[in-house]
Each structure stands twice: as C-alpha cells, then as structure tokens.
Amino acid sequence: MRFDFATSTRILFGSGEVREVAPAAKQMGGRAMLVVGCSPECAAFLIDALKKEGIGCVSWAMRAEPSVSLVRQGVEFARQEQCDLVIAFGGGSAIDAGKAIAALLTNGGEPSDYLEVIGKGQPLQNPSVPFIAVPTTAGTGSEVTRNAVLASPEHRVKVSLRSPMMLPRLAVVDPELTLDLPPALTASTGLDALTQLIEPYVSIRANPLTDGFCLEGLRRVSRSLHRAYHCGSDIAAREFMSLASLLGGLALANAGLGVVHGFAAPIGGMFDAPHGAVCAALLPHGMAVNICASRTRTPDGETLRRYETVARLLTGKPDALAEEGVEWVRQLCLELQIPPLSSYGIQERDVPTLVEKAAKASSMKGNPLTLTTDELGEVLTRAL
Numbered sequence: 001m002r003f004d005f006a007t008s009t010r011i012l013f014g015s016g017e018v019r020e021v022a023p024a025a026k027q028m029g030g031r032a033m034l035v036v037g038c039s040p041e042c043a044a045f046l047i048d049a050l051k052k053e054g055i056g057c058v059s060w061a062m063r064a065e066p067s068v069s070l071v072r073q074g075v076e077f078a079r080q081e082q083c084d085l086v087i088a089f090g091g092g093s094a095i096d097a098g099k100a101i102a103a104l105l106t107n108g109g110e111p112s113d114y115l116e117v118i119g120k121g122q123p124l125q126n127p128s129v130p131f132i133a134v135p136t137t138a139g140t141g142s143e144v145t146r147n148a149v150l151a152s153p154e155h156r157v158k159v160s161l162r163s164p165m166m167l168p169r170l171a172v173v174d175p176e177l178t179l180d181l182p183p184a185l186t187a188s189t190g191l192d193a194l195t196q197l198i199e200p201y202v203s204i205r206a207n208p209l210t211d212g213f214c215l216e217g218l219r220r221v222s223r224s225l226h227r228a229y230h231c232g233s234d235i236a237a238r239e240f241m242s243l244a245s246l247l248g249g250l251a252l253a254n255a256g257l258g259v260v261h262g263f264a265a266p267i268g269g270m271f272d273a274p275h276g277a278v279c280a281a282l283l284p285h286g287m288a289v290n291i292c293a294s295r296t297r298t299p300d301g302e303t304l305r306r307y308e309t310v311a312r313l314l315t316g317k318p319d320a321l322a323e324e325g326v327e328w329v330r331q332l333c334l335e336l337q338i339p340p341l342s343s344y345g346i347q348e349r350d351v352p353t354l355v356e357k358a359a360k361a362s363s364m365k366g367n368p369l370t371l372t373t374d375e376l377g378e379v380l381t382r383a384l
C-alpha cells in the first residue's frame with residue numbers, strides 16, 4: 001500500500017463559519033483580491049467584514065467558468081492593485097480562478113508555462129500568495145483540491161494548472177451560503193459532488209483514506225440531494241450536501257477521477273455547457289459502461305465489488321447489484337430534471353472528436369479500466 005495525501009492547510013466547516021474569514025485573512029495579508037462568483041450583494045457583508053478588520057479589498061467579478069485569458073487578466077489586476085492575499089467567494093469557477101491567480105502572482109510567466117496537456121507542464125517553483133476559498137455551491141470541492149480547471153478556447157478543451165503549492169491556506173465551508181442556490185444549480189452541482197464521490201472510489205488510485213471520504217459522502221448524498229433540490233431552505237440537507245462536496249474534493253484530489261470527468265474536459269472546452277450539468281448527464285452512462293466492461297473482463301475483480309458497494313449505499317438495499325446503483329442515479333437525474341447533452345448543442349457528429357480528446361484527458365487516467373473507443377463512444381452517445 002502506498003499513497004500521497006495532501007489538502008488545504010486548514011478547513012473550517014459549519015453554519016456561520018463564514019464570519020471567521022475576515023479575522024483569518026488579517027493574519028495572512030493586508031490587501032485582498034476578492035474573487036466573487038455569485039451576485040455582488042451576496043459578497044457585500046464579507047467586504048464590510050474585511051474592511052472592519054482593516055484589510056484593503058478590491059473585488060473582481062467572475063461571470064463564467066474561468067479561461068486562461070481571464071486568469072491572465074486577474075493576475076494583472078491583482079498586481080496593479082498590489083494584492084498580497086486572494087479570497088475566492090463563489091462556486092468552483094471563482095475558487096479555481098482565485099487559486100490560479102494566487103499561484104501565478106508568485107510564479108510569474110504565462111499560465112501556459114504550467115498547464116497540463118496543452119501547455120509546457122512546468123512545475124510551479126514558489127508557493128502561492130495566501131489563498132482562502134469559500135464555496136457558495138455544494139459540488140466541486142475545489143476548496144480542498146490542488147488544481148484549477150481553466151478553459152482554453154483556442155484548444156477547445158478545459159485543462160488544469162496543478163501543484164500541491166496551490167492548495168488553499170484556508171477553506172471555509174459554510175452550508176448557509178448555499179441556501180439560495182436555485183433548484184437547477186442545486187441539482188447539477190449536487191450531481192457533480194456525487195460523481196466526485198463515485199469516481200475516486202472506483203479509481204485505480206483509490207486508497208484507504210479516500211475510500212473513507214467517499215463512503216461517508218455517498219451516505220450523505222443519498223439522504224440529502226433530493227431534499228435540498230425540493231426544499232432549498234432545508235439547512236440539514238444543505239449541510240449534508242456541503243459536507244459531501246468537501247469529502248468529494250478530498251477524495252478526487254488524492255485518488256483521481258474517471259470517464260465522466262474525462263469527457264467533461266473536452267465538452268466544457270468545446271460547448272457552452274456548465275460543468276456540473278455535463279457530469280450529471282454523463283454519470284449513469286459512465287457507470288453503466290464501466291460495470292458492463294468489468295463484468296466481461298474482470299467479473300471477480302475489485303471494480304465490480306466497489307460498484308456494488310456504491311449501489312448498496314445509494315439504494316439502502318444490502319444485496320443490491322452494481323446495476324441497481326446505476327438505476328438509482330438514472331432515476332435521480334430524471335427527478336432532478338437533468339437535461340441531456342444534446343440540449344447544449346452536442347450532436348452525434350461530435351462523438352469521434354470528443355472521444356479522441358477524452359481519451360487523452362488527465363481525469364481519464366483514474367478510470368478503473370481502459371475503455372475502448374467504442375465503449376467511450378457508447379457513454380457519450382447514451383448521454384446525448
């Protein structure tokens with residue numbers, strides 16, 4: 001047994017914990033760049049709190065998932081404003097943008113010098129400026145991951161900037177911040193969290209630490225996602241989903257992902273489709289094809305056993321078969337009105353290009369078995 005586990009320096013979890021952000025920030029810097037990924041009104045109280053602590057603060061609004069050029073602009077802005085601390089307050093988009101900006105502020109150069117797959121992939125040499133991540137969605141777990149996912153429209157793909165030095169100094173997960181998430185966002189981000197608990201659990205890099213996080217997270221999602229969707233003000237359901245998202249982040253950062261995220265990288269680069277919704281549409285089909293391939297190739301293997309465990313946790317049936325887990329997820333996607341991928345303009349004719357790009361995506365490396373081109377095509381075609 002051998003594994004490498006790293007996470008944010010400090011994690012604060014609980015309703016009202018957002019009040020700890022300003023006092024903690026005071027220990028880390030004097031002038032903050034606040035990357036805001038929700039409405040300006042929702043961040044107003046944080047700006048006031050930072051000012052009360054005597055911290056200078058300039059905000060920067062995120063209106064879309066981050067791209068390489070947006071991060072370049074963010075770095076320029078932070079330099080002009082002489083920021084020595086970055087705080088991200090929003091969904092995974094704001095957190096990833098802030099994480100990348102904090103890293104490039106101390107490392108210089110272009111994002112492409114460090115980007116995986118399409119860039120030079122050089123390792124970062126210097127720790128980021130202090131970075132605080134405060135999620136306002138419950139899905140990505142980006143507050144505890146070491147990568148920032150950036151779109152490169154030029155290459156029509158999403159790729160990561162990745163280094164253990166990018167791990168946030170502080171992650172503050174306050175479920176109350178998710179109470180106003182509308183149902184469609186609760187659904188898509190929540191299913192991203194579910195994907196990030198299933199894929200690391202069946203990943204070839206799964207380890208006993210990440211297994212524990214995945215199993216606990218799966219229990220939480222199975223009991224709370226439909227409740228959070230139907231009754232957004234249910235704080236207990238929101239708390240479970242924020243915890244599940246955090247657990248998914250801890251797992252994915254240390255065990256990797258699989259076929260669903262393998263496809264999310266090129267789809268997010270080629271189409272205007274939100275990440276969580278893409279993962280949600282692909283999840284039951286990625287599971288089904290992996291299970292079918294495992295039944296044929298390794299019927300007595302570990303992968304099938306793990307999918308069975310997932311099914312038992314999700315359905316609550318102690319003797320559930322792996323396929324019953326797929327059916328549970330499929331029904332949940334129907335209940336949560338997850339649109340098919342065709343609703344984002346993805347068509348049959350895009351399948352060969354997306355399959356070719358997905359096969360090279362870094363997330364695909366965690367998939368429990370190497371899927372053939374036909375099997376990859378099947379996952380995507382079924383999700384259209």
Ligand code: NAD
Binds near residue numbers: 037
């Ligand atoms: P997001 O950050 O793009 O936000 C989606 C929408 O929700 C935005 O319009 C935002 O303004 C709104 N929003 C955010 N908080 C809200 C709130 N409390 N109330 C109402 N609206 C709110 O969505 P996301 O799914 O959180 O993040 C997606 C991004 O995260 C993608 O770019 C994806 O690639 C990335 N990601 C990164 C990692 C990682 O480990 N780094 C993991 C998974 C996903």
